[in-house]
Amino acid sequence: MEESWLCQWSVIRSLLAILQWWGFNVTVIVMNKWIFQKLDFKFPLTVSCIHFICSAIGAYIVIKVLKLKPLITVDPEDRWRRIFPMSFVFCINIVLGNVSLRYIPVSFMQTIKSFTPATTVVLQWLVWRKYFDWRIWCSLIPIVGGILLTSATELSFNMFGFCAALFGCLATSTKTILAESLLHGYKFDSINTVYYMAPFATMILAVPAMLLEGNGVIEWLHTHQTLVPSLVIIFSSGVLAFCLNFSIFYVIHSTTAVTFNVAGNLKVAVAVLVSWMIFKNPIPALNAVGCGITLLGCTFYGYVRHLISQQLPGTPRTPRTPRGRMELLPLVNDKLDDKV
DSSP states (O other), rough: OHHHHHHHHHHHHHHHHHHHHHHHHHHHHHHHHHHHHHOOOOOOHHHHHHHHHHHHHHHHIIIIISSSOOOOOOOHHHHHIIIIIHHHHHHHHHHHHHHHHHOOOOHHHHHHHHHHHHHHHHHHHHHSOOOOOHHHHHHHHHHHHHHHHHHHHHHHHHHHHHHHHHHHHHHHHHHHHHHHHHTTTTOOHHHHHHHHHHHHHHHHHHHHHHHHHHHHHHHHHOSSSHHHHEEEEEEEEHHHHHHHHHHHHHHHTTTTTHHHHEEEHHHHOOOOOOOHHHOOOOOOOOHHHHHHHHHHHHHHHHHHHHHHHHHOOOOOOOOTTTTTSOOOOOOOGGGGGTOO
């Protein structure tokens, strides 16, 4: 009886973890789009900088004040030699995501973001000459096909926004690959990652944000009619961006890899649906079909990865120390791709 109750509680905890992760993720995406479109605050660098500041403060409170997570100690030398390059890519990744949200609908942006597994595999194949199981390559076909169909039928297509989202996928892939080599030996969770990377990212982004958007932000502050409520929304998006990182940490420890993969793809569908209900951006039938094909492809890709991982003995190694010519698994950590 007790075992049955524990099993039921485990299922309930997993569902709650997934639901709160979905809630924070969709809310952050919709709020960012609302900031750019409804509040006319068209400054993605500044929004990203606010998110980094809020995340740095939040991580400090969680680790140092509330002590909800133990601090992973990093040598000062490693902070500049390892963490700083990661922070630079981390910064580019978030900025490109926010830039794309300014120019293209949430549905289109989220579909393109699902292209990340393909860019990661291709980058590892080109840069590190890694070889993958044929099933991995086959699983990428519906992802690529779905992206092409969605792009061809998108009514609100914007080349700049499309390129920003696509390069955001490349930045996410680069971040994942660098993490495997640069952070080798450090078992970072999402909170410690933000604790170390957010201050660096703020430092990297602050000067470009002031130079490129400073005058526009000042003009917006003087001309915007509902200033206080708008500022509350902007800074609330930063607080929720940090909460999203905390929710990722919780969901990783509450679900299996397969469940996380499926839930992640369903989360994209939820984000597309919610954004459509709020912003009413037109989604043609073929566009919706392309999005669905992409999500099914991502789910299939995750399933193939899981099958192959069950066949591989031992622990994963860095790209510089391959097992052999037939390297079967791409170094994609989908669990950390949603960090803001």
